[in-house]
Every structure is written in C-alpha cells, then in structure tokens.
Amino acid sequence: MTKLLIIATSLFLQIQMTTNTGTLEVSKNITEKFWVNGVCDMCQTRIQKAALSVKGVKMANWDIESKILTVIFNPEKCTLNDIKSKIAAVGHDNDTFKAPDDVYDQLHFCCKYERI
Amino acid sequence: MSKFLIWGMLVFPYFLWGQTTLQGKISVLEGNEKVPIQWVDVRWMDTKIYTQTDVNGAFEIKYSSDHNALIISHLGYKTDTIQISKITNIDHTLTLNNTLNEVTLVQKKKDFYVSHAGVNLSEVLNKGELLKAACCNLSESFETNPSIDVTFTDAVTGIKQIQMLGLSSPYLQFNQENIPGIRGANQLYGFGFIPGTWVESIQISKGAGSVLNGYESISGQVNFELKKPETSDGAFLNLYASQNGRMEVNADYSHLIGKHLSTGIFIHGNSLQIKNDHNEDGFLDTPIGQQINVMNRWNYDDTHHNWHTSLILRYLKDERQAGQMDFNPDQHALTSIYWGSETDIEKMDTYFKIGKVFPDLPYKSMGFQANYSYHNQDSYYGLNTYKIKQNSLYFNYIYQSILTNTNHKFKTGLSFTRDLYKEYLNTTDYSRTDQSIGGFFEYNYDNGGKLSINAGLRGDHLNTWGFFVTPRLHLRYQIYEKTTLRASIGRGLRTANIWVENPQIFITNRSVDILNSGDGSYGLKPEIAWNTGINLLQTYRLGDRNGSITTEYYFTRFMNQVVVDFENARKVSIYNLDGKSVAHSFQVSLNQEIAKGLEMRIAFKNTFQKTDYLSGYLQKPLQAQQRYFVNLAYKTTLTEKNAQWHFDATLNHVGKMRIPDTSMNPSNFQLPTFSNGYFLMNAQINRNFSKNFSTYIGGENLLNTTQHHPILAHNSPFSSYFDGSMIYAPIDGSMIYIGLRYNITNSSR
Numbered sequence: 001m002t003k004l005l006i007i008a009t010s011l012f013l014q015i016q017m018t019t020n021t022g023t024l025e026v027s028k029n030i031t032e033k034f035w036v037n038g039v040c041d042m043c044q045t046r047i048q049k050a051a052l053s054v055k056g057v058k059m060a061n062w063d064i065e066s067k068i069l070t071v072i073f074n075p076e077k078c079t080l081n082d083i084k085s086k087i088a089a090v091g092h093d094n095d096t097f098k099a100p101d102d103v104y105d106q107l108h109f110c111c112k113y114e115r116i
Numbered sequence: 117m118s119k120f121l122i123w124g125m126l127v128f129p130y131f132l133w134g135q136t137t138l139q140g141k142i143s144v145l146e147g148n149e150k151v152p153i154q155w156v157d158v159r160w161m162d163t164k165i166y167t168q169t170d171v172n173g174a175f176e177i178k179y180s181s182d183h184n185a186l187i188i189s190h191l192g193y194k195t196d197t198i199q200i201s202k203i204t205n206i207d208h209t210l211t212l213n214n215t216l217n218e219v220t221l222v223q224k225k226k227d228f229y230v231s232h233a234g235v236n237l238s239e240v241l242n243k244g245e246l247l248k249a250a251c252c253n254l255s256e257s258f259e260t261n262p263s264i265d266v267t268f269t270d271a272v273t274g275i276k277q278i279q280m281l282g283l284s285s286p287y288l289q290f291n292q293e294n295i296p297g298i299r300g301a302n303q304l305y306g307f308g309f310i311p312g313t314w315v316e317s318i319q320i321s322k323g324a325g326s327v328l329n330g331y332e333s334i335s336g337q338v339n340f341e342l343k344k345p346e347t348s349d350g351a352f353l354n355l356y357a358s359q360n361g362r363m364e365v366n367a368d369y370s371h372l373i374g375k376h377l378s379t380g381i382f383i384h385g386n387s388l389q390i391k392n393d394h395n396e397d398g399f400l401d402t403p404i405g406q407q408i409n410v411m412n413r414w415n416y417d418d419t420h421h422n423w424h425t426s427l428i429l430r431y432l433k434d435e436r437q438a439g440q441m442d443f444n445p446d447q448h449a450l451t452s453i454y455w456g457s458e459t460d461i462e463k464m465d466t467y468f469k470i471g472k473v474f475p476d477l478p479y480k481s482m483g484f485q486a487n488y489s490y491h492n493q494d495s496y497y498g499l500n501t502y503k504i505k506q507n508s509l510y511f512n513y514i515y516q517s518i519l520t521n522t523n524h525k526f527k528t529g530l531s532f533t534r535d536l537y538k539e540y541l542n543t544t545d546y547s548r549t550d551q552s553i554g555g556f557f558e559y560n561y562d563n564g565g566k567l568s569i570n571a572g573l574r575g576d577h578l579n580t581w582g583f584f585v586t587p588r589l590h591l592r593y594q595i596y597e598k599t600t601l602r603a604s605i606g607r608g609l610r611t612a613n614i615w616v617e618n619p620q621i622f623i624t625n626r627s628v629d630i631l632n633s634g635d636g637s638y639g640l641k642p643e644i645a646w647n648t649g650i651n652l653l654q655t656y657r658l659g660d661r662n663g664s665i666t667t668e669y670y671f672t673r674f675m676n677q678v679v680v681d682f683e684n685a686r687k688v689s690i691y692n693l694d695g696k697s698v699a700h701s702f703q704v705s706l707n708q709e710i711a712k713g714l715e716m717r718i719a720f721k722n723t724f725q726k727t728d729y730l731s732g733y734l735q736k737p738l739q740a741q742q743r744y745f746v747n748l749a750y751k752t753t754l755t756e757k758n759a760q761w762h763f764d765a766t767l768n769h770v771g772k773m774r775i776p777d778t779s780m781n782p783s784n785f786q787l788p789t790f791s792n793g794y795f796l797m798n799a800q801i802n803r804n805f806s807k808n809f810s811t812y813i814g815g816e817n818l819l820n821t822t823q824h825h826p827i828l829a830h831n832s833p834f835s836s837y838f839d840g841s842m843i844y845a846p847i848d849g850s851m852i853y854i855g856l857r858y859n860i861t862n863s864s865r
Contacts (some may be wrong), residue, residue, distance in 0.1 A: 011534055029476070030478060033157065033168065035159065039202050045564045045565075048564065049564065049565075052521045052522065052523055052563070057521055058479070058518060058520070059478065059479050059518070059520065059521065059522045060521075060522070061189075061478075062821075063189060064196040065187070066157050066189035066195055067159070068157045068189065072479075093166040095162075095166070113606065114162070116162060116163065116164065
C-alpha cells in the first residue's frame with residue numbers, strides 16, 4: 001500500500017515537473033490584451049472565431065463589458081497585427097485597424113456597434 | 117494685460133498637460149484584507165484608451181475632460197464603472213463575481229434545467245429542485261425527476277434501487293464530485309448514506325458518458341456535488357420527523373480560516389425506533405435502526421497561483437433491524453423462532469483532490485484525485501449470515517490542454533483502482549481482489565458553433581479480465597438556435613457484486629445456484645455492454661413563457677451480463693448471459709412555465725428490457741414498461757423579507773409489471789402473471805419565513821397505494837415458499853412528514 005502511494009506521488013510529481021518545464025516554453029506563448037469594438041454574444045463568437053482562425057493563436061477571449069480581447073499566441077507563427085487585421089476584416093474595429101465599411105454594414109443588426 | 121494673457125495662453129496648456137494622467141490603485145478583498153491586483157483592465161468608456169495595473173495594483177491612464185467614466189474589469193470579478201468628474205487618485209476594490217450577485221443569481225438560477233450547450237444531454241438539479249421533496253437522502257432526491265425510477269429491492273430490507281434507461285443502479289455510475297462514489301459493497305446502501313442536506317446539486321447525464329471517471333458506467337453518470345464550506349459559511353440546522361416515527365437531524369457549520377482556507381463539519385443522525393406493520397403481515401414495513409454520519413471537509417484555494425485543494429473525511433455507522441414484529445435479536449437471532457435480520461455497516465472515506473490552472477495559460481490545467489474507502493457490513497437475514505468488508509483505493513490524474521487552439525481541447529491521464537473484498541455468505545468465502553490500471557485520452561472539439569464532438573478512449577488492465585479498451589463518442593449538432601440534436605455511443609464494463617446488488621435473494625428461502633463457475637469474481641465474467649442514444653432538445657417561447665421538449669431514445673445491448681434469474685419459484689440462478697439481453701428506453705418530457713412562478717413538467721417513458729433467461733427470452737420482471745409523470749411547482753413572489761411559499765406536487769402512473777412465474781407454488785402462494793398499474797402521489801408545502809428560516813410539511817404516497825401482503829408465506833417464514841422479493845408497489849402507505857431548516861450566515865463575509 002505504501003509502495004503504491006509512493007509510486008502515485010512520484011508519478012504526480014514527475015508529471016508536475018514535466019508540466020513545469022512546459023511552462024518554460026511560455027516564451028512561445030505571449031499574452032496580449034487589446035480593445036475590440038462590439039456589443040453582443042454574436043460579436044463575441046465572431047471576434048473569437050476570427051482570432052482563432054489566425055495560425056498560432058491558441059486562445060481568444062473577448063469580454064463583452066470591457067470590450068477587451070485577451071489572446072494567447074505563438075509569436076513565431078503570427079504577429080499581433082495579423083490578429084488585429086483579421087478581426088477588422090470580419091467587421092470589428094480595434095485599437096489598430098478599422099473594419100472596412102462594407103463589412104461593417106453587413107453585420108447583423110444587433111451587432112452594429114457604435115463606431116468611434 | 118495683453119502680454120499677460122499671451123503668456124497665460126502659452127503656459128496654461130502645459131499646466132494642463134502635466135495634469136492629464138489619472139492614477140489609481142486596484143485591490144481585491146482576501147478575507148478582510150485589501151490586496152493589490154495585477155493585470156486589471158482599466159479603460160475609458162467608449163474609447164480605445166486602455167491600460168492595465170502593475171504588480172502593485174497601480175495604473176496610470178491618459179485623462180481628458182471628455183471622458184467621464186472608467187471601466188475596471190478583471191476575469192472572475194464584477195466589472196465596475198466609476199464616474200470621474202475631476203482628477204483624483206482612484207482607490208478601488210473589486211468584488212468577486214459570485215459574492216456580489218449571490219442574491220440575484222439565486223433567483224435567476226433555475227431549479228432544474230437542460231441545456232443546448234455541452235456535448236452530453238445533462239439534466240441539472242439545483243438546491244431549489246432538491247428542496248421540493250424532503251430528500252432525507254440521495255435516493256429520495258429523484259422523486260421529482262422522471263428520468264430516474266426509485267424502487268424497493270424487496271419487502272423487508274427497505275433498500276432502494278435506482279434505475280435509469282431501464283437499467284438498475286449498478287449500471288449507472290454515481291460520482292461524488294467527479295470521483296466514483298457509490299460502488300462496490302456500498303452499491304445499494306450507499307444511496308441512504310448521503311444525507312439530502314449535504315447535497316448542493318446533482319447532474320444526470322444519460323448514455324455513454326466521459327472516459328475520465330473509468331470504464332464502469334453503462335447507462336449513464338450521475339454526479340453529485342456536496343456543500344462547499346467556502347460558499348456555505350455559517351451554521352445550518354435541519355430537523356425532520358415523519359408520521360411513522362422517523363426522526364432526522366442535520367447540523368453543519370462552515371468557517372473561513374484566513375485568506376485561503378475553509379472548513380466545514382457536517383453531522384447527520386437519523387433514527388426510527390417505532391415498529392410499524394400497517395399491512396398486518398407480521399413483518400416490519402420499514403426497518404428500525406439508526407445512523408450517525410459525520411463529514412469534515414477542508415478546502416484550500418490559492419487564487420494567486422490557481423491551486424485548489426479539497427479534502428473530505430467521513431465516518432458512518434448504520435444499524436438496521438428488519439423482519440418479524442416479535443423478533444428480538446437478543447433471543448431470536450439466527451433461530452427459526454422468528455424471522456429477523458440485522459445489518460450493521462461501518463464506513464470510512466477519504467477524498468482528496470488537488471488541481472491547478474496555469475495562470476498565464478488558462479486552458480492548461482491538471483488535477484489529481486484520490487480516494488480511500490473502508491466499508492464493513494456485518495449482517496444476517498433469517499438463518500443466513502452475510503459479511504462483506506471492502507478496502508478500496510482510487511487514484512486518477514487528469515491533464516488538460518489544447519491542440520493548436522482552444523477549439524481543440526484534450527484531457528489525458530492515468531487511473532488506478534484496487535478493491536479488496538473479504539466476503540462471506542455463511543461459510544462460503546467469496547474474498548477477492550479487483551485491481552485495474554489504465555490510461556485515457558479524450559478529445560473535445562467545440563468552436564462555439566453548431567457542431568461539437570467529444571471522443572474518448574481508454575485502455576485498462578483488469579487483473580481478472582486482462583486488457584480491454586473503452587471507446588466513447590458524443591456528438592452535438594445545434595440545428596437551429598433552439599433545436600439541438602445529440603447522439604452518443606459507448607462501451608462499459610463492470611464486475612458484478614452479486615450479493616450486495618441483489619439483497620432480495622436473502623429475503624427468500626429459494627436455493628441459490630451460481631452456474632458457469634470458472635475464473636473471475638464468483639466464477640462469473642465481467643458485464644460488458646454497448647449503449648447508444650439519440651436525443652433532441654427543443655426550447656421555445658409561448659407568449660412570454662419559456663418551455664422545452666426533450667425526446668430521447670437509448671438502446672443498450674449486453675455482450676455479457678450476470679443474469680439473476682428468479683423465474684423458477686424454488687430457485688435463484690445466477691449465470692453469465694447466454695444469448696441476448698437488450699434494454700430500450702424512450703422518453704418525452706415537456707417543461708413549461710404556465711404562469712409566473714408556476715412550472716409544469718410532464719413526461720412519458722417507455723422502458724423495455726428483455727433477457728435470455730434459462731426459461732426463455734423474457735421481459736425483465738418487476739419493472740414497469742410505462743411511466744407517466746406530472747409535476748407542478750408553484751412559488752409565490754419573494755417578499756422584501758425573503759418570505760415565500762413553495763407548493764409542489766408529483767403524480768406518477770406506474771404501468772403493469774411482469775411477475776416471475778410462481779405456478780410451482782401452492783395456489784395460495786401464487787401470483788398473477790402481471791401486476792396492475794397504479795398511481796403514486798407526493799406533495800410538499802414549504803414556507804420560507806426569511807432568508808434564514810423555513811418550515812415544510814409534506815406527504816408521500818398520498819393515495820395510499822400499497823401492495824397487500826407483499827411477502828409470500830409471511831406466516832411461515834422458514835417454509836420453502838417464503839418470498840419477499842416479489843415487489844411491484846410500495847409497502848408503506850401514505851406518510852406525512854414535517855420539518856424545519858434554519859441557517860445563520862456569518863456576517864463577516
């Protein structure tokens with residue numbers, strides 16, 4: 001029984017260690033936050049989908065209330081501007097790029113955010 | 117003068133320039149202490165101007181008089197908007213999302229719901245739903261739910277059995293906070309060992325289920341969450357008494373110790389000392405006895421490093437006496453003067469969980485679960501003694517991350533289970549060890565769109581069976597916004613515990629035959645089954661009322677089954693399935709809000725299980741094929757003082773059941789081929805006087821439906837015709853109960 005416990009704990013610690021070395025790779029994962037204009041759940045899905053469609057983006061989370069998008073991506077595979085331009089291309093203004101007017105005009109009526 | 121004006125015009129903007137940043141500090145409360153917090157988003161409303169707090173919680177943001185509202189947001193905390201009319205130093209404290217919204221959340225949260233999200237069709241029963249019945253223990257929590265049937269195993273022991281999709285509880289996996297909880301020697305008694313007031317919520321998912329919790333589930337998984345000390349801070353008292361003399365006390369106290377640590381102690385006691393025999397068959401309707409059940413749990417949450425640890429320690433002692441009214445254990449135990457039975461169970465459990473989410477990579481997490489359980493049952497039934505002792509050890513490690521991005525998630529890990537059984541029926545030793553070790557991988561696809569997939573595979577090595585794989589697949593397709601189609605297929609395997617799962621064998625004087633004796637537990641092969649299912653959820657709005665319709669069909673096919681055959685009135689035969697065994701289950705349920713506060717649930721269920729017995733391909737005995745269910749729940753509007761009335765009523769129609777062949781018996785001990793259908797009704801009224809105090813009164817089996825003389829040959833319990841296993845209706849008649857609940861919340865939070 002004690003032997004088993006030892007095996008289990010060492011296994012756990014070992015995996016813990018490997019995952020710790022995993023976090024050393026964090027340099028391959030940058031977290032960035034920026035402002036993206038939008039209003040509703042549908043905007044959220046569209047923005048996150050657009051961000052995730054960029055190769056190298058691992059996570060995208062847009063908060064409706066603060067309008068802040070948090071992205072985690074691999075800088076070797078894409079740049080922050082790749083993500084921002086992709087989001088603008090699907091109709092959402094952000095702090096660097098403005099969405100093309102025709103794309104904005106075609107957004108669902110509930111998604112028509114106020115442009116600044 | 118003009119010179120001064122020019123000078124002033126030149127300098128003034130610079131003067132302003134020097135003032136154009138706004139500074140401040142953001143903190144959060146940990147216990148009663150304010151702690152600065154990093155990475156908080158600070159943004160001027162309707163602008164792109166945005167910054168984040170540093171390690172000290174400090175921020176600096178460009179100021180202009182055009183901006184007048186600052187939005188402060190952080191994941192897990194309530195987003196605040198601060199009106200700014202002039203430059204001041206901001207000192208703001210964020211509040212946790214749940215604590216602030218507690219009151220409103222409780223009202224919004226539905227008591228019962230099914231969701232379009234998630235790959236599995238799962239029904240969630242929240243506190244509100246659980247309060248609809250007295251819910252003395254877990255088995256009674258399902259009274260207001262049509263998916264689960266609760267029946268008695270026999271006329272004497274008072275043991276309840278839970279069924280879903282037409283399959284009884286051993287085929288349904290019960291997890292306590294995602295750790296397999298009610299299994300092995302605890303399989304049936306275990307439902308009576310989880311007091312209702314300890315349960316916070318129950319999630320029922322039908323069909324194959326996830327591979328994370330092992331290979332044992334066949335018809336579905338039920339997970340119950342116990343009260344958490346960090347959210348139930350304070351003291352709670354519940355008293356209950358029923359017409360037949362059952363008394364219950366539940367008392368618990370939870371406390372926060374410092375910033376991260378919380379603990380709770382939960383005590384349950386029940387007792388029934390009055391002997392009742394309403395059907396005048398000389399046998400107790402309900403066993404007498406008492407239970408003491410104590411749980412102590414500790415939670416440690418390190419929000420900075422995202423560690424979460426939970427430890428549960430439990431001790432239980434349960435003593436029951438059943439049998440004839442005049443039976444006195446001191447004089448008559450194991451004699452043929454009076455038929456009697458005593459069951460003493462002692463149980464100890466330790467559950468440990470540790471989990472970590474990587475703060476900078478929120479999609480990555482790992483968890484480790486461990487459980488040690490000791491169960492010791494000492495019992496006799498008439499002239500048979502039965503003892504079982506189980507020592508059980510369980511480890512499970514889960515690692516979760518992503519493939520390319522968060523649309524593709526995976527979970528993988530390793531599990532270990534060891535069950536050491538010491539089991540004796542009279543002088544026969546059935547002791548054995550079941551040990552399994554395995555690994556699993558589960559892939560999940562969900563892009564927030566119409567389609568999601570969950571595909572799992574595990575490989576395990578079981579000492580009595582060897583290596584085997586357990587594949588499981590779930591699909592979800594949201595056809596329209598309010599229409600979701602789900603399908604699942606999966607395999608399950610389990611080792612039967614024939615005596616624990618079939619206590620009704622002991623309530624007969626039939627001879628018992630275990631056929632096919634060979635390797636494995638009791639010389640029987642493990643049970644293997646495939647389960648497939650499809651269901652459609654449609655939600656709608658009728659006027660301004662919400663409603664939903666769920667239609668589902670599940671099919672289970674056994675590759676091997678341990679068949680317990682009561683078809684010969686002199687004998688119980690237990691053997692490996694030779695031929696076919698299937699279970700079909702079709703259910704339609706409708707949930708509809710009728711008026712403000714009034715909800716209705718209607719369901720129709722058709723379950724059909726057919727097995728190749730020695731005497732032929734027959735429908736499973738003592739199981740109703742059809743069940744109709746109606747539940748009405750009405751809540752008055754909550755007054756300012758949090759006073760409220762709750763009314764709840766459930767009406768069931770249980771269809772006819774096939775009764776095993778009794779034609780070998782003398783005519784006075786023969787039963788018809790089919791039982792008649794009957795109605796069952798339960799109702800409860802609950803009165804909340806304030807947030808802290810409520811009382812309730814309720815009734816079970818209000819139509820007084822009973823099975824008259826449920827025991828064959830009850831006057832001669834030592835004759836070969838004695839049989840208390842033929843149960844198709846309640847033994848107890850109508851029963852009224854009352855109770856109260858009182859809680860004091862610690863004001864420090």
